[in-house]
Amino acid sequence: MALLERLYTNIYYLVAVVLFVIGFHTMLTHKNLIKKLMALNIMDTAIFLFFVAIGYRQGGQAPILVPGVEKFVNPIPSALILTGIVISVSFTAFALALVVLLYKHYGTLDSDEIIAIRGKKHV
Amino acid sequence: MHDLILEVVNRLLLPFIQLFGMYILFHGHLSPGGGFSGGAVIGASLILYSLTFRFAKVKHRMDHDTSVFFEAAGALIYVGIGFVGLFFGYNYLTNRGVFPLGVPGQLWSSGMILVITLALGAKVSGTILSLFQELLEGGSDEHGTP
Amino acid sequence: MFSISHAPILMVVTLLMTAFVVPLVRKNMRLAKGLFLGAGLIVVALAVLITLEVLQSGTMIYAVGEWSAPHGIELVVDAFAAYASLVVSVISFIIYWFIVFAPREVNYEAGYYALILLLSAAMHGIVMAGDIFNLFVFVEISSLAAVAIIAVKGTKESIEASFRYLMLSALGSGGLLFSIALLFMITGHLNMGYMRVALATTAGQYPLNLLTALAFMVIGLGVKSALFPLHIWLPDAHANAPTGSSALLSGLVVKVYVIAFMRIAYMLLGMDLFYILPLRQILLVLAALAIIAGSVFAIVQDNIKRLLAFSTVAQVGYIFLGFSLLTARAVEGAIWHILIHAIMKTLLFLAVGVVIQQSGYKKISQVHGLARRMPLTFACITLGALSMVGIPGTAGFISKLYLALGALDAGLVIFAVLILISSLLSAIYYFPLIITAYFGHDASPDVKEPSLAVRLPLVILSLAILFYGLMPSMLLPLVRQTALLITR
Numbered sequence: 001m002a003l004l005e006r007l008y009t010n011i012y013y014l015v016a017v018v019l020f021v022i023g024f025h026t027m028l029t030h031k032n033l034i035k036k037l038m039a040l041n042i043m044d045t046a047i048f049l050f051f052v053a054i055g056y057r058q059g060g061q062a063p064i065l066v067p068g069v070e071k072f073v074n075p076i077p078s079a080l081i082l083t084g085i086v087i088s089v090s091f092t093a094f095a096l097a098l099v100v101l102l103y104k105h106y107g108t109l110d111s112d113e114i115i116a117i118r119g120k121k122h123v
Numbered sequence: 124m125h126d127l128i129l130e131v132v133n134r135l136l137l138p139f140i141q142l143f144g145m146y147i148l149f150h151g152h153l154s155p156g157g158g159f160s161g162g163a164v165i166g167a168s169l170i171l172y173s174l175t176f177r178f179a180k181v182k183h184r185m186d187h188d189t190s191v192f193f194e195a196a197g198a199l200i201y202v203g204i205g206f207v208g209l210f211f212g213y214n215y216l217t218n219r220g221v222f223p224l225g226v227p228g229q230l231w232s233s234g235m236i237l238v239i240t241l242a243l244g245a246k247v248s249g250t251i252l253s254l255f256q257e258l259l260e261g262g263s264d265e266h267g268t269p
Numbered sequence: 270m271f272s273i274s275h276a277p278i279l280m281v282v283t284l285l286m287t288a289f290v291v292p293l294v295r296k297n298m299r300l301a302k303g304l305f306l307g308a309g310l311i312v313v314a315l316a317v318l319i320t321l322e323v324l325q326s327g328t329m330i331y332a333v334g335e336w337s338a339p340h341g342i343e344l345v346v347d348a349f350a351a352y353a354s355l356v357v358s359v360i361s362f363i364i365y366w367f368i369v370f371a372p373r374e375v376n377y378e379a380g381y382y383a384l385i386l387l388l389s390a391a392m393h394g395i396v397m398a399g400d401i402f403n404l405f406v407f408v409e410i411s412s413l414a415a416v417a418i419i420a421v422k423g424t425k426e427s428i429e430a431s432f433r434y435l436m437l438s439a440l441g442s443g444g445l446l447f448s449i450a451l452l453f454m455i456t457g458h459l460n461m462g463y464m465r466v467a468l469a470t471t472a473g474q475y476p477l478n479l480l481t482a483l484a485f486m487v488i489g490l491g492v493k494s495a496l497f498p499l500h501i502w503l504p505d506a507h508a509n510a511p512t513g514s515s516a517l518l519s520g521l522v523v524k525v526y527v528i529a530f531m532r533i534a535y536m537l538l539g540m541d542l543f544y545i546l547p548l549r550q551i552l553l554v555l556a557a558l559a560i561i562a563g564s565v566f567a568i569v570q571d572n573i574k575r576l577l578a579f580s581t582v583a584q585v586g587y588i589f590l591g592f593s594l595l596t597a598r599a600v601e602g603a604i605w606h607i608l609i610h611a612i613m614k615t616l617l618f619l620a621v622g623v624v625i626q627q628s629g630y631k632k633i634s635q636v637h638g639l640a641r642r643m644p645l646t647f648a649c650i651t652l653g654a655l656s657m658v659g660i661p662g663t664a665g666f667i668s669k670l671y672l673a674l675g676a677l678d679a680g681l682v683i684f685a686v687l688i689l690i691s692s693l694l695s696a697i698y699y700f701p702l703i704i705t706a707y708f709g710h711d712a713s714p715d716v717k718e719p720s721l722a723v724r725l726p727l728v729i730l731s732l733a734i735l736f737y738g739l740m741p742s743m744l745l746p747l748v749r750q751t752a753l754l755i756t757r
Contacts, residue, residue, distance in 0.1 A: 020447065027440060036436055043443045051450045064154060065227060076459070080402055084446065086159050087409045091439055093254055094413060098420060098432045100258065105425045114429055191292055198289040202282055208334070215278045216334040 012053035019046030033099050033109045037092060044088040051077045051084070126175070133175045140168040144244075151240035152233040158243025165244060166251030173255065190253035197246025201239055273322050276315045277331050277344045277397050280354065283311050284390035288383045295379030302369045305382045309362040312389070316351075316358040323351040324747060330399070338460050345399030345461070345536070348750035349604075353396035353528050355747075356608045357521055360615055361389050363726045364520075367619050368513035370722035372626055375421045375511055384421065385517065388414035392525045401449055401537065402459050404529060408445065412438045412493065415522050418514040419506055430505035437492050437502045445489030451482035452537070461536040472542065483548060486533065494526035496589060497559035500582045504566075507578035512622025515574060519581045520615040524607050527588050534592075535755050543595070552593040557687055559586030564694035571632045573621050576698060577614065580657065583691060584610045590684060591672050592755070599675020600752040606668040608744070609656075609737060613665060616730035617653040620646050623723060628716040633702050637709020642716045647706050649727045654699035656734045659692045664737035 007014060023043025027036050055074030063075035099109070106114050141164075148161035169185065208217030218224070222234025231237070287308035294300045323329060329346040337343065346354075365385070375381045391411035398404040416438065420431035453459060455475045456467035472479050492499040503523075507515050534543055543549060563583030570576040584606070591603025623646050630636050640647035656665035669688055676684035718724065736743075 020443070024440065024443070027436065033432070040436070040439050040443075043440075044446075047443060047446045047450060050447070051453075054450060054454050062155075077453075080459075082157070082159060083402075083406060087406070087442075090413060091409075091435070091442075094417070095432070095435055095439075097254075097258065098428060098435065101420075101423075101428050102432060105428060118426065118429060195289045195293045199286065202286050202289070205282065209275060214332055214335050215275065215282070219335060 012056075013050060016046045016050035016053065019043070019049070022046075031111050033102065033111060036111075037095050037099070040095070041088065041092060044084070044091075048081045048084055048088075051081055129175045133171060137168055137172060140171070141165055144168060144248075148240055148244040149230065149237075152236045153228065153230070158240045159247055161240070162244040162247025163251065166248035169248060169252045170255050173252075173259075185252060185256075187253065187256060190249045190256065193245050193249030194253060197242045197244075197249060200242035201246070204235055204238055204242070207235075273318055274329060274331065276319050276322070277329065277346050277350075278333060280312050280315045280319075280358070280393050281390050281397075283308055283315075284386050284393065288386035288390065291383045291386065292379050298378065301379050301382060305386065306362075306365055306369060308386060309358070309365040309389075312358045312393070313362050316354045319346060320351040320355050320747065323348055324750070339458055339463050342403050343399035343460060344397045346397050347754060348747060349528070349532065349754055350397045352604065352744070352747050352751050353525070353607070354393055356611055357389070357392050357396065357525065360520055360611045361385075361392075361517065363729060364513050364516050364615060364619070367516070367622075367723065367726045370720065371512065371623070374513075374626075376423060377421065381418065381421050381511075384414050384417045385513070388418065388517065388522070392521060395525050395529050396532070398532075399462070399536070400460050401452070401464065401533070404533075405442075405445060405449055408493070408526070408529065409442055411522065411525065412442060415518060418517070419510040421514075422509070422511050424509065426505070427509040430502070430509045434502040434506040437499070441489040441492035441499075443489070444485040444492070448482040448485035448489060451478050451485070454478060455482075461533070464537050465539050468538065468542070479542075480546070483538075483546065486530070487548070487551075490526050490530045490533075491555075494523050494530070495582055495585055497555045497562055497582070497586065500559070500563075500585075503582055504575050504578040507581065508572060508574040512619060512626070515577075515622070516615045516618035519578065519618060520611040523581060523585055524588065524611060527585065527592075528607065531592055531755065540595070540755065549593050549595065552589055553681075553684070556586045556589035556593060557684065559583060560590065560687060560691045561694075564691050564698065567698045568694065570698070571634060573624075573631060573633060573636075573702065574618070576633075576702075577617055577621065580695070580698070581614060583695075584614070584657075587668075587672060587688075590688075591675060594672075594675050594679045594681065594684065595756060596675045596678040597752055597756050598671050598678055600755050601748055602668050602671030602673075602675050604748050604751050605671055605741075609664040609668045609734075612730055612733050612737070613653050613656045616649060616727060616734065617657070619730070620649045620653065620727055623719050623727070624650075627719055628713060630713075633705055636702070637705050638707075638711030639709075639713065639716060640706040641711055642713065643718050645718060645724055646727065647703075649731045650706070651703050652731045652734055654703055656738070658695045658699060662735070662738050664734045664741070666738060667741045 020043055023039045023046060026039035027043065030036060030039065055077035057071065057073050060071045060073040061069045063072040063078070102114065103109060106117055108114060144161050144164035147156035147164060148158070151157035151161065173185070205216040208215055208221050211217070211221045213220055216235075218233070218235045224234050225232030227233070287304050291301050291304055294304070319329070323346060331344040331346070332338070333342045333344065335341075368385070388411055391407045391414060394407035395404060395411060398407060416431050416435045419427055419434065452464060455471050455478045456464045458464050458467055468479070488499070495503045507519050510518065534540070560583045563579050563581075563586060567576050567579035567583070570579060588603045588606050591599045591606065594600070624636065624639065624643065625631055627643065628636070628639060630639070652663065656663035659665045659669040669692065673685040673688045676682070676688065
């Protein structure tokens with residue numbers, strides 16, 4: 001079927017979008033802070049997969065100048081993703097430091113309970 | 124803690140891990156890798172060292188001031204190298220007319236990129252070690268500062 | 270060697286270098302403070318030079334590393350970038366001065382200065398970027414630094430507020446990166462000028478791609494700039510931060526993301542696309558909701574800083590409103606409002622911070638009669654509040670006038686009425702603070718004014734409000750040129 005063939009040629013994009021939605025949804029709905037962080041990483045990884053899949057060319061080799069190779073994949077997305085991975089790692093490291101502090105102050109890793117504790121204090 | 128197997132294996136493995144990290148750094152302009160991945164490998168090796176041997180014993184060798192110095196020095200070298208282009212009359216961070224470019228494919232080529240890669244490697248390993256040390260000590264006064 | 274053409278990159282580089290040097294000299298706090306203020310001053314001077322150059326010779330394009338357009342990264346300094354740099358550098362310097370001379374609120378001061386310098390470097394990078402991925406990297410740096418300057422306070426509330434800000438900001442970044450990926454997919458370039466040329470031909474072939482990219486971009490930048498339904502993180506984050514951080518965040522950081530959105534709109538999409546897609550109507554509705562919701566929520570607040578934070582939500586609504594109306598005067602009003610709200614909100618946050626530092630009172634119900642003890646501070650708060658309401662003679666009146674006239678120009682009378690109603694609502698939530706402070710009974714004898722160095726920025730900002738209210742002509746040519754870029 002034409003639909004299956006379209007799905008097959010765009011399989012990378014499809015998987016990237018599915019992972020993105022999984023990460024996005026988990027970040028918003030799940031209560032455990034560590035799960036939110038992992039979902040953030042999944043979401044970022046999905047976007048990187050999407051980006052790298054954009055640069056792929058059929059039959060292309062890795063973009064390193066080696067004599068005898070004519071067709072390369074697009075190197076620009078790979079360079080962008082290197083930067084993106086570093087950004088994602090920095091976010092995760094900072095968020096983990098905040099989670100450690102949150103646990104020290106509130107004693108729980110559940111965001112609903114943290115809101116409840118803050119609500120009681122404000123009254 | 125004194126785990127004999129961990130200590131022995133680490134004494135054997137750590138030089139190779141660091142050598143591999145330096146290989147990634149030095150070949151940053153020739154093959155995949157570069158500053159971030161090389162620095163991460165070296166930083167991970169330093170964390171491995173801190174974890175296996177007791178941290179108090181390690182602390183006098185890699186204390187907080189050293190890692191902060193590496194972070195700042197790496198970043199300052201990166202930013203400072205850009206000024207060399209300014210002094211020669213071109214724009215900031217110029218490579219082509221300013222640094223000896225050499226033959227592409229050899230180790231000592233591509234001028235500025237090699238220096239930047241090494242500076243980045245120092246910075247990233249310093250940052251990873253500094254973050255680890257802060258988290259280990261309870262992390263009460265700073266978060267993720269560069 | 271050091272010609273004026275290098276000034277754009279020198280602004281970012283100076284701030285970055287100082288940010289890396291300050292933690293090295295953390296043992297010598299006087300040197301650190303001197304470097305901090307010195308960097309701010311250098312950047313102000315460079316911003317003024319850039320503005321003069323742009324007014325004289327037109328847009329400056331700077332190719333970093335001598336690699337020009339489709340291969341390299343460019344900094345495009347047009348009138349909008351010059352104006353935004355000027356606003357960011359001058360207001361940041363005033364806030365730096367306050368942070369250095371006010372009693373300290375954070376433990377690790379050298380780290381705090383480094384974070385603020387990084388945030389400033391990223392803000393200058395955002396307003397000058399000509400390459401969309403470079404814009405994204407600067408947006409990320411500023412998001413991380415903005416979260417960090419809240420969390421550095423160390424209290425329970427500030428950590429939780431900053432964590433929520435971090436999570437939502439990361440969602441926004443994910444959305445923005447996804448939209449950049451989609452745009453790269455259909456244009457094949459990353460330079461905003463080249464992308465615009467490519468979009469002119471391919472936008473018709475891939476409409477779904479473009480629409481999805483725009484949706485994710487609005488959500489991504491909307492979360493960070495606190496557009497109406499996505500503003501949830503803002504009250505907690507701005508209220509529980511140290512004083513200088515609150516002023517920096519509310520006055521500048523939130524606006525810089527709106528500026529980023531505007532720059533993407535006119536440099537990458539082209540304003541014709543803006544007219545074709547229904548983006549204008551959506552932004553108008555969201556802006557109107559933001560204005561009303563921000564004002565209504567502010568009325569019921571007792572904590573003064575939370576009230577100011579909700580007021581920021583409403584004011585960002587004004588800027589989006591002015592931009593979406595797309596008439597000459599409305600866009601000029603929005604651009605004026607960027608500067609004037611930065612001045613007003615900074616003044617209010619710094620003055621309220623002074624009140625909290627000197628007296629320890631955080632709520633409106635606690636500050637009764639305090640104006641007798643701190644006359645200058647409360648005079649500044651009164652002037653700032655009058656300006657936010659939009660009393661003629663103050664700067665706030667000028668921007669609201671332009672916005673209302675622009676709404677009438679577009680034929681949408683309802684938005685002019687909305688601006689009037691929101692001014693009334695602003696009066697409802699600002700005047701209780703002033704009335705309680707001046708006419709309540711005085712119950713706190715040992716509160717006094719802060720030192721002269723701390724009062725100086727408050728006085729300068731108040732004078733700026735009066736100056737722009739009575740003689741707004743000084744920056745008018747720059748604002749006109751900026752608006753022309755957008756309305757064409």
